[in-house]
Amino acid sequence: xxxxxxxxxxxxxxxxxxxxxxxxxxxxxxxxxxxxDNPNNADTIIINTCGFIEAARxxxxxxILEAVNRKQEGKVNKVIVAGCLSExxxxxxxxxxxxxxxxxxxxxxxxxxxxxxxxxxxxxxxxRYLTSPSHTAYLKISExxxxxxxxCAIPIMRGKHKSKPIxxxxxEAEFLVRNNSKELILIAQDTTDYGIDIYNKRAxxxxxxxxxxxxxxxxxRLMYAYPSHFPDDVIDTIADNPKICKYVDIPLQHxxxxxxxxxxxxxxxxxxxELITKLRDRIPEITIRTTFIVGYPNETEKDxxxxxxxxxxxxxDRIGVFTFSVEENTSSFILxxxxxxxxxxxxxxxxxxxxxxxxxxxxxxxxGKKLKVLVERIEGDFFIGRSYRDAxxxxxxxxxxxxxxxxxxxxxxxxxxxxxxxxxxxxxxxxAKIVNEEIEEQR
Numbered sequence: 011x012x013x014x015x016x017x018x019x020x021x022x023x024x025x026x027x028x029x030x031x032x033x034x035x036x037x038x039x040x041x042x043x044x045x046x047d048n049p050n051n052a053d054t055i056i057i058n059t060c061g062f063i064e065a066a067r068x069x070x071x072x073x074i075l076e077a078v079n080r081k082q083e084g085k086v087n088k089v090i091v092a093g094c095l096s097e098x099x100x101x102x103x104x105x106x107x108x109x110x111x112x113x114x115x116x117x118x119x120x121x122x123x124x125x126x127x128x129x130x131x132x133x134x135x136x137x138r139y140l141t142s143p144s145h146t147a148y149l150k151i152s153e154x155x156x157x158x159x160x161x162c163a164i165p166i167m168r169g170k171h172k173s174k175p176i177x178x179x180x181x182e183a184e185f186l187v188r189n190n191s192k193e194l195i196l197i198a199q200d201t202t203d204y205g206i207d208i209y210n211k212r213a214x215x216x217x218x219x220x221x222x223x224x225x226x227x228x229x230x231r232l233m234y235a236y237p238s239h240f241p242d243d244v245i246d247t248i249a250d251n252p253k254i255c256k257y258v259d260i261p262l263q264h265x266x267x268x269x270x271x272x273x274x275x276x277x278x279x280x281x282x283x284e285l286i287t288k289l290r291d292r293i294p295e296i297t298i299r300t301t302f303i304v305g306y307p308n309e310t311e312k313d314x315x316x317x318x319x320x321x322x323x324x325x326x327d328r329i330g331v332f333t334f335s336v337e338e339n340t341s342s343f344i345l346x347x348x349x350x351x352x353x354x355x356x357x358x359x360x361x362x363x364x365x366x367x368x369x370x371x372x373x374x375x376x377x378g379k380k381l382k383v384l385v386e387r388i389e390g391d392f393f394i395g396r397s398y399r400d401a402x403x404x405x406x407x408x409x410x411x412x413x414x415x416x417x418x419x420x421x422x423x424x425x426x427x428x429x430x431x432x433x434x435x436x437x438x439x440x441x442a443k444i445v446n447e448e449i450e451e452q453r
Contacts, residue, residue, distance in 0.1 A: 039095050274341065
């Protein structure tokens, strides 16, 4: 009897790629193919690539070359490349790395499965093979993007905005909950545009409320919310629905009027500040995360100083900073790349140092406070958890010492919720102990 080929999937890039890989991996399992976690033991390697910025492209290409080398050494039979990089640079990749057996673009599940000798089970496409801890799962609510941001190649790789119907998302969420997911993290290229293409209105608030009705869902977290048209009803839903985390990720990218205009963000500095004020007025306990781009071609020292002042004054709970990357076929490509890498890195370091001080101050103010925490894992002498303030992978964590457990907490289970009291802090993480008393629900 012929031995089954062992297949392993390597996922690069963002959480949206993770969801794509999990759907593909589940289809591999449904076809009774032998899916394994370790690519070093695989006969076939599938690489789900990222092509968003230069650093991500380099990582993807290096991973492909490593797999191809293993194939040339006789350690791998087949290498398949999929995802954003091959969607964007298919012809170049086929020419430069012909040793790859097959290239596929984004969400090309059917073609990949045919290459593996299987077939796509359409009715089960919403089911996934979870690669993250089962108590937390990403829920991709739409694909693609209609925004004309000058620096972004996402529409080139992912196409126009396409929402997934609410009923399909409910079925997928119910599947995730049956597999022990207690936290759903909503992702898309732009979550605030959800529904506009199929319902002729932004239906994110309706989706949030429907998802919250699912028994077993404890937290629903909102990521990638575009700032130019943040719906007022979503603000009300976050404020009023106890299952929606008082947390929102809003990628602002900049605050200078001239930079925002050149970036084609469709929002002004004034409207951005008004949105932040509205969110905090309506939801005083909200945690706001954002990202910025420094070194954009027309970003002057004055523009950067304005961005620094904005960060100092606004005191975001979390920020991420990226240096500008020149992207072919985007509208900013004609601007070139006049800001040196040295200056870009210097600006990034300055901004992150400002945020480090802000984060330290916010953490200091949390000492003595009680929070609801989802414990995720054990590391050394600590249980590691997150509160509603913390998204996985990108935000801080809460470290609970095993030595400070009270008598009736001799065993802590990963994937369960506990009440903790903050006892200490560092720049980005918190230290805590588990306490017995109940607290008012905190999301």
